[in-house]
Amino acid sequence: MHFTARFGRPVVAIAARAVLLLGLTAGALPAFGQAPDSAQVQRGEYIFHAGGCLGCHTDVKNNGVPLAGGRELKTPFGSFFGPNITPHPTAGIGRWTEAQFRRALREGLRPDGAHYFPSFPYTSFTGITDADISDLWAYLQTVPQSAQPSRAHELGFPFNIRLAMIGWKALYFTQGPFAPNPAASAEINRGAYLVNALGHCGECHTPRNMVGGLDRSKWLAGGILDGGVVPNITPHAETGIGKWSPGDLTDLLKMGMTPDGDFVGGEMAEVTKETAKLTDDDVKAVIAYLRSLPPVNNPVRKPKG
């Protein structure tokens, strides 16, 4: 998928500044007495699960505090650690404005203007709509604070140079939000939004090049990640999910079960725990979108040794 809207940088910068200014003004107003809209928080919680935020921002293996960070993401460039995104004022994102939060997701920029590494999948999250970002932000205000400091990434040279991200972004980043494909049904567009923007499935299921850019010619066609096989989820009959029935795909998303009666393990089990919370309509939309993709013949095998 491509985000069709691509703005010139000056326009983006001005817009971002305007949004930031508005956000700061709003933030300066007394926040007390503004009870969070509970319907919005609920919608935000749904977005939170559909976005799979928990996995990278929580040290699940060691029963870490939810969203307090610390989860290691091993890559060929080094180890990344998801930061604390609880509303703690210093350890978390408690002093951020909604506008800064939106800029992080949409543009991959920290509040201080530095570039995020794409281990934070803003390449996908850029597609999230403003309304969903607002709801997610409202929800994140309600999670318990944690004072646990975020752990620094452990990256080798030259991948530890944040400034290099400017060039990386120019090559591999297309700013959203998600633009529906007018030729596709509303259901398929909803599925595309869930898979590509919120669910950021492509971040693992699409192979990457030497410098970590996604190979869009093999969108969702699988690859090798941290020594393990990430399956091809395009509807190719032999190498993908072409032979899976909608029922098979529903059981995977709802229970983590594969057509042979097996259950996925590891990271994908974390994912299916979250996709199990999707509404039936959203599950159908994800399936409709995946089955509408061009089948890519890409056998993925475990590297020897």
Add this chain to the structure above:
Amino acid sequence: MTKALRLGVAAAVVAVVAGSALVAVAQAPQIAARQEVMKQQGAQMRTLTPMVRGEQPFNLATAKQAATVLQTTAKQIPGAFGPGTEGGNALPAIWTNKADFDAKAKALEDAATRLAGAADEAAFKAAFPAVGQACGGCHQPYRKPS
């Protein structure tokens, strides 16, 4: 597969696992034995899934029998991951969190017991997702992704 044959297979599996627990066998046979337990469980899920989905006519007797095999094999899980048998698709965390691992096996056994005791089709279908959650709930921390 006929009922008798299926029961026979289940009994054979139980015998293999029980045997390997009694005799201090080498590591590889126990890995193969527990993989057989897991395969047997997968086979029950394949029997049940089309019926639960409504893709095949629901037969309560067949369904309950598959649930009983799940129950029996679930009981074999703690012993099938005995001391010093690390390997296969099993993650080392099993042996460092054995109590939690065993509790998860018990959760499957309990879910399968409820499934086997379902009085009718509706009750069976209602009890089915808990079995899947128990399978997935243990694979998440303890099984290699692929």
